[in-house]
Amino acid sequence: MDGALSIAESAINANQTEIAVTSENVANAQTPGYAEETANLAALPGGTAGIGSGVEVANISQAQNLMLQMNNLQAQGALSNLNSLQQVLSEIQNIFPIGQSSSSSSNSTTTNTGLAGQLANFWNAWDSVAQDPSGSAPRTEVINQAQGIATTLQESSTQLDQLSANGVTQLQDSVSQINSLLTEVGQLNSQILQTEGAAGNPDAIKDQLQGILGQLAQQAGVNVQYGSNNTATVTLGGVSLVQNANVANVTLVDTGGTYSLQANSPGPVSLGVSSGTVAGLLAGVNQYIPQYQNELNGVANSLITTVNNQLAAGYTASGAAGGPLFDGTGAANIGIVAAVAANPSLLAAASTTGAAAANDGSNAQTMAEFASSQTGADSQYQGLIQSIGSITENVNTQVSAQTAVANQAQSALQSATGVNLDAELTNLMNFQSNYQASAKLLTVIDATMQSLIQAVS
Amino acid sequence: MTSIDPTLPITMSPSSVSNQMIEDLGGDQTNLASLEQQISTGFAINQPSDNPEGAANLLQLNASLTRYTQYQTNAADGQGWLEAGNSALSSVMSVLDQVQSIVEGVSGDQLSGNGNELPSLAEQVSSALSEITNLANTTYENGQPIFAGTGNATQAYDSSGTYVGAGSAPTRTVAPGTQIAVSMTGPQIFGSGTTGLLSQTSGSLGVLAQIVQDLQTGTQASVSNVEGADLTNLNAAIQQVSAAAATLGSNQQAIEQFNTQASQATSTLQQQLGSVQDVNMASAITNLQLEQTSYQAALWATSQLSTDNLAKYL
Numbered sequence: 210m211d212g213a214l215s216i217a218e219s220a221i222n223a224n225q226t227e228i229a230v231t232s233e234n235v236a237n238a239q240t241p242g243y244a245e246e247t248a249n250l251a252a253l254p255g256g257t258a259g260i261g262s263g264v265e266v267a268n269i270s271q272a273q274n275l276m277l278q279m280n281n282l283q284a285q286g287a288l289s290n291l292n293s294l295q296q297v298l299s300e301i302q303n304i305f306p307i308g309q310s311s312s313s314s315s316n317s318t319t320t321n322t323g324l325a326g327q328l329a330n331f332w333n334a335w336d337s338v339a340q341d342p343s344g345s346a347p348r349t350e351v352i353n354q355a356q357g358i359a360t361t362l363q364e365s366s367t368q369l370d371q372l373s374a375n376g377v378t379q380l381q382d383s384v385s386q387i388n389s390l391l392t393e394v395g396q397l398n399s400q401i402l403q404t405e406g407a408a409g410n411p412d413a414i415k416d417q418l419q420g421i422l423g424q425l426a427q428q429a430g431v432n433v434q435y436g437s438n439n440t441a442t443v444t445l446g447g448v449s450l451v452q453n454a455n456v457a458n459v460t461l462v463d464t465g466g467t468y469s470l471q472a473n474s475p476g477p478v479s480l481g482v483s484s485g486t487v488a489g490l491l492a493g494v495n496q497y498i499p500q501y502q503n504e505l506n507g508v509a510n511s512l513i514t515t516v517n518n519q520l521a522a523g524y525t526a527s528g529a530a531g532g533p534l535f536d537g538t539g540a541a542n543i544g545i546v547a548a549v550a551a552n553p554s555l556l557a558a559a560s561t562t563g564a565a566a567a568n569d570g571s572n573a574q575t576m577a578e579f580a581s582s583q584t585g586a587d588s589q590y591q592g593l594i595q596s597i598g599s600i601t602e603n604v605n606t607q608v609s610a611q612t613a614v615a616n617q618a619q620s621a622l623q624s625a626t627g628v629n630l631d632a633e634l635t636n637l638m639n640f641q642s643n644y645q646a647s648a649k650l651l652t653v654i655d656a657t658m659q660s661l662i663q664a665v666s
Numbered sequence: 667m668t669s670i671d672p673t674l675p676i677t678m679s680p681s682s683v684s685n686q687m688i689e690d691l692g693g694d695q696t697n698l699a700s701l702e703q704q705i706s707t708g709f710a711i712n713q714p715s716d717n718p719e720g721a722a723n724l725l726q727l728n729a730s731l732t733r734y735t736q737y738q739t740n741a742a743d744g745q746g747w748l749e750a751g752n753s754a755l756s757s758v759m760s761v762l763d764q765v766q767s768i769v770e771g772v773s774g775d776q777l778s779g780n781g782n783e784l785p786s787l788a789e790q791v792s793s794a795l796s797e798i799t800n801l802a803n804t805t806y807e808n809g810q811p812i813f814a815g816t817g818n819a820t821q822a823y824d825s826s827g828t829y830v831g832a833g834s835a836p837t838r839t840v841a842p843g844t845q846i847a848v849s850m851t852g853p854q855i856f857g858s859g860t861t862g863l864l865s866q867t868s869g870s871l872g873v874l875a876q877i878v879q880d881l882q883t884g885t886q887a888s889v890s891n892v893e894g895a896d897l898t899n900l901n902a903a904i905q906q907v908s909a910a911a912a913t914l915g916s917n918q919q920a921i922e923q924f925n926t927q928a929s930q931a932t933s934t935l936q937q938q939l940g941s942v943q944d945v946n947m948a949s950a951i952t953n954l955q956l957e958q959t960s961y962q963a964a965l966w967a968t969s970q971l972s973t974d975n976l977a978k979y980l
Contacts, residue, residue: 325725329732343819565833569816580733581842595722598714
């Protein structure tokens with residue numbers, strides 16, 4: 210009878226553990242990084258006449274699928290990379306509005322916004338000068354249009370600079386997050402070692418580690434390997450950042466405007482980053498923003514050169530040689546020559562010197578025809594728009610594709626290691642009826658004992 | 667709407683299902699927003715990445731449209747100049763016709779008798795001279811003298827009939843690389859020096875001033891000079907003016923044609939622009955309705971997600 214009683218007790222204990230594990234699973238169904246746990250039962254040997262001595266919980270195991278885990282980390286890192294790049298590119302794109310015209314109206318009232326429209330209006334203004342070379346209003350209009358173009362170019366250039374500065378700030382944030390995540394990984398590693406040293410179950414810590422590694426992959430696309438002692442080794446670009454409890458810090462390095470990551474392990478080692486938010490930001494700050502800053506400078510420089518050269522070939526009404534309208538060399542420093550702004554009659558509208566220059570607008574006329582140039586500032590700007598458009602479109606497409614990939618990787622991992630509530634609840638019903646049966650067993654044994662006691666009393 | 671991937675494992679955890687749903691909803695919302703933007707702006711290209719090549723094309727077409735609009739403005743301005751020139755020259759011609767009939771009517775008879783008409787004829791020719799000088803100083807918008815070339819912003823001839831302009835006649839750009847002269851210079855129309863119409867400088871009198879002087883002198887010799895050399899010179903000058911009027915007339919025709927061409931080019935450009943930038947409303951609205959349906963379906967499916975699990979039936 211004693212044997213039966215202790216067998217029933219072991220059954221009740223085991224059922225309680227099973228129900229507790231199910232509770233844990235249901236409670237953590239939505240916890241990031243949590244892997245489904247199972248209480249593994251084993252029959253207890255011993256007892257009289259080979260019956261055995263009941264049941265025990267041999268161990269509590271965790272669903273694991275390393276391949277899906279790695280796939281997921283990589284997919285999330287790649288998605289973060291593209292997302293941050295997409296953000297930078299669409300912000301660059303917003304700096305360059307394309308403008309629209311109302312084509313429905315029969316008379317041609319174009320409402321051009323953006324640099325392209327301003328350039329078109331600027332060239333046209335020179336034709337107005339040609340129509341009335343001695344009038345002051347058309348010349349003032351040329352100055353105003355030129356001023357507008359210079360302002361737009363300067364603003365766009367400043368916006369690109371700000372975008373770059375914001376990118377660097379974001380990079381610094383990312384780096385400090387990466388460092389605190391790396392520190393956490395190191396701490397969790399040493400907790401795992403301690404728990405295992407004390408023969409405990411480190412599963413909860415491993416779940417936490419999973420969550421942290423997911424964040425790290427999103428930030429920097431790290432590689433993760435698990436040691437036989439269950440600790441995670443984190444490497445980035447082939448450089449080890451966390452091993453057991455040892456953590457190498459990451460710093461952002463500015464080499465003449467080009468940014469990169471460096472690990473101090475312990476000496477400085479440069480890190481190749483090709484995934485994660487950081488990779489997208491680095492591409493934006495190092496490559497794309499400078500590229501469009503350059504292209505914009507090219508537009509500005511082409512405009513300055515074209516206009517000033519044509520003016521140098523002309524003469525003022527009094528026959529003096531023409532001087533420049535624009536000063537500066539690029540988008541950041543383009544401006545209007547102050548003397549001309551103050552006195553628009555200095556604009557060299559005439560193409561001849563001497564008496565015939567008095568009311569001559571033929572140089573202005575030649576200037577206006579640069580509107581149709583296939584190599585000038587206008588077509589360079591069109592090239593810039595097409596280039597930023599194609600790159601952004603391309604990254605947009607990649608983001609949609611990678612989002613699907615990342616979601617699929619996540620789902621696959623969830624399916625393999627996540628908690629399925631229906632399964633848990635079905636298990637719970639089993640455990641519950643098992644528990645009821647074990648309890649019934651106790652009462653039956655109790656009743657048997659009672660009748661035995663009554664019989665002998 | 668992204669369809670649920672058939673390769674996914676059959677056992678799905680609630681969070682993987684809800685992730686999928688969130689992705690579907692997000693995708694639907696992006697499509698909806700893009701279509702709504704297209705419909706509300708009427709533009710198929712709202713940022714370069716919508717259609718990079720189209721965006722560059724759009725800028726090019728817009729720039730051409732702006733340019734061709736300017737060609738129309740230039741042509742209209744040139745037409746104004748040429749009309750002013752033609753009307754001035756036709757007035758000059760009619761004044762010259764009067765002078766011609768006066769000169770042809772002069773005969774030695776008018777020298778004799780009491781009714782010496784020569785001084786009054788001289789008077790008439792003299793006033794014709796000042797009338798023509800005035801016409802030669804005809805101005806167009808903002809007081810630009812149309813027969814002064816590019817050399818003078820206020821007048822073509824001074825009070826002594828001396829040409830004070832310089833350079834050649836101004837032109838207007840009416841098509842890419844095409845300039846048309848919108849006037850002629852004074853000397854091209856009225857000649858210069860002793861064979862010109864307008865000079866009143868003594869020692870180098872122009873045709874009209876010479877006629878006036880000859881009529882005023884009133885000798886047999888001077889009257890026969892009127893009938894002879896003066897008339898010959900006058901006829902030559904009339905021919906030059908009428909040739910100039912013909913040139914201006916043909917320029918006017920040319921510039922009108924260019925104006926028409928520029929206007930046609932403008933509407934062609936607008937059509938091209940429309941085909942690049944305008945949304946096909948019918949298909950955009952149909953697509954919007956499809957997207958809305960699919961979004962609503964996804965929303966419905968999501969609303970079912972939270973309620974359906976085994977706990978409900980236990």
